[in-house]
Amino acid sequence: MINTIHAPQVYVKHTGNDKGRGVYAGRGYKKGEIVEECPIIVLYKPFEQLDPSLQTIIFNWGSLTKTEPSNALVLGYGAIYNHANPANMLYKGVLENHSIQYIAAKDVKKDEELTVNYNDANGQPYCDKDTWFEFHNIKRLD
Numbered sequence: 001m002i003n004t005i006h007a008p009q010v011y012v013k014h015t016g017n018d019k020g021r022g023v024y025a026g027r028g029y030k031k032g033e034i035v036e037e038c039p040i041i042v043l044y045k046p047f048e049q050l051d052p053s054l055q056t057i058i059f060n061w062g063s064l065t066k067t068e069p070s071n072a073l074v075l076g077y078g079a080i081y082n083h084a085n086p087a088n089m090l091y092k093g094v095l096e097n098h099s100i101q102y103i104a105a106k107d108v109k110k111d112e113e114l115t116v117n118y119n120d121a122n123g124q125p126y127c128d129k130d131t132w133f134e135f136h137n138i139k140r141l142d
């Protein structure tokens with residue numbers, strides 16, 4: 001049974017730099033507080049067989065949920081959070097809800113941009129390796 005998923009208190013605006021739009025906190029969040037829970041669509045096709053345009057916007061669902069290899073297309077604002085290392089949010093897969101929770105990794109102020117770390121397949125806010133952009137052959141904008 002899927003639990004109720006509520007809309008987050010966030011908004012989208014231009015970042016003021018080349019990154020384009022970003023997602024911002026509509027109110028302050030305390031460390032450990034869920035900012036958003038996004039429904040996902042599970043993709044069972046191997047990563048290498050996915051269209052390259054999908055490879056940069058999916059999550060490793062199998063890694064997040066410790067299940068069979070699969071990927072997740074996240075809906076909601078989760079699809080447009082920008083990268084930072086360290087980020088101010090972490091994320092985790094919620095198998096029973098088919099969702100990804102975005103959780104404040106530190107206190108976040110109202111109007112602060114909300115970010116995730118693209119490098120860590122397990123959703124942690126910091127990663128020693130900062131290779132996601134290179135792997136996807138994308139020029140970094142930060």
